[in-house]
Amino acid sequence: MKIIFSDFDGTLTNNGKLGAVFFDLLELIESRHSELVIVSGRSISWGHFLLTHFPLKHVIMEGGGVIVSKNVEGQIVEENLVTEADIIHLEQVTEQLRENYPHCVLSADSFGRRTDRAIEFSQMKESDLAEVELFLHKNKVNFSRSNVHINFWVGEISKYKGVHHFMQHYTPHVKKEECLFYGDAANDESMFEFFPNTVGVSNILSILDKLEYKPKIILEGKENSGAYGVYNHLREVLESSENF
């Protein structure tokens, strides 16, 4: 496999923690001259962190709103995939949300986001959430639920759009058949639809019924949850073919 695309939370972590298995995974991917591209709903600032501390060249952050890369000089460069007007509209809507819905809990990293914002839905009552979602809907703001946040944005953002743009402009020589995608939540659905080779780690089971497009392979058992599932599956794939 030329590129391993993967969600981050719940897919490369376990119970919210980044463990030793993540480093084993990086080593495995590097030893096979493959590349890991993380596709996450986390903020652009997280993208800087990932590129600074791990052997990665590109990450796609904010649910596909921005591509962050390390160039040949080692500098971090960014490409926004939404317009400046959409970014300004989002700022205005977020301000109204803060003023009109004091029970809405914005994620602590919302200040470090550019193309989207995030809501800590686990800290809110369902009735307050429903009001907030109605407000977003009325203001033509899109939103989707990951396993940690409700992300919202203006314009067209999806993991699919981010990855599709990335493959066209950054790695045009790579076919989607030469890639694998790992995920665990509803915001990975556009990836399950797009890639022929997709894997859901075993903790995806709880939301599987909600997906119209499901991963091709669904791992089972506690030993295959999160990063353990990615590592076990990928090791098998990479070792079973000399072409990889």
Ligand SMILES: [Mg+2]
């Ligand atoms: Mg996830």
